[in-house]
């Protein structure tokens with residue numbers, strides 16, 4: 631059963647570098663598939679600047695920022711040097727080992743128009759394994775623009791978006807998925823998923839709450855009903871915070887995989903069976919984050935999440951107030967050892 635990592639929107643470039651670093655960490659601890667944060671497809675297609683700031687991935691040791699449009703030259707970061715030679719970049723890729731590549735990678739888009747989504751999908755297809763349409767974000771800014779959770783009420787539009795991506799991306803193995811929330815009337819969710827299936831969707835991720843629900847219990851029965859109503863894989867999402875939760879979700883719903891967000895932020899080694907973030911994982915984050923040139927705020931924030939369950943309030947007060955990478959490393963060495 632695949633373990634999936636899901637994350638979020640609206641970020642300056644340093645945040646996408648940060649997401650890439652975090653994806654590298656969770657992949658080390660048995661996360662099988664990673665999603666990018668949600669990217670607004672229309673913004674993404676509007677300018678190469680937007681593409682550079684919204685999407686960063688790598689192949690082996692090369693890091694790629696943005697996407698390859700016909701007339702554009704790529705920025706490739708290799709051993710911290712920018713190479714702006716597209717031929718060199720192509721040759722480089724052929725030589726690189728894919729062992730530490732950021733794959734499998736699903737790029738998640740917010741979109742409300744088939745053509746734009748298809749263009750965005752075709753731009754990222756060479757660097758990823760699939761695109762996902764966000765039909766679950768309940769935030770007001772998103773639904774006001776016709777993105778996210780409001781799309782669960784537009785099954786025909788969702789179907790058209792899936793079809794358009796399918797016909798635009800040539801690779802038949804490239805996945806086209808949707809991430810949804812459920813309706814109060816579950817028949818509508820089943821209808822949405824069946825229409826998506828008929829349009830050629832590869833799988834559906836179901837966050838088992840309605841668009842209005844926040845902290846209410848996840849409706850596992852609803853996820854099971856959806857799973858029983860379609861033949862494509864279904865991924866369950868919501869409140870998976872340990873490997874035990876993965877198992878109980880599976881037993882309850884018989885889904886094909888689970889997606890986790892907050893559980894992995896708190897414990898990136900969760901899918902590998904650790905109850906709390908192991909020290910090894912903390913040091914792995916330090917290594918990976920420094921290797922990627924992760925800015926301090928992001929580096930520190932992730933550690934704050936990871937240490938929350940394993941530190942006392944007094945320790946947290948000291949740790950959270952640290953303001954430099956060296957102070958953080960000194961604190962970790964002194965408090966936990968290396």
Ligand SMILES: Cc1cc2nc3c(=O)[nH]c(=O)nc-3n(C[C@H](O)[C@H](O)[C@H](O)COP(=O)(O)O)c2cc1C
Nearest residue numbers: 636637638639667668837868869870890891892893
């Ligand atoms: C910090 C953060 C960022 C998120 N960003 C996204 C996102 O970009 N796209 C998305 O579909 N869901 C996003 N979500 C929602 C999660 O994917 C997930 O549906 C929700 O948090 C419930 O799952 P969980 O209990 O595993 O956290 C985000 C959640 C969190 C906490």
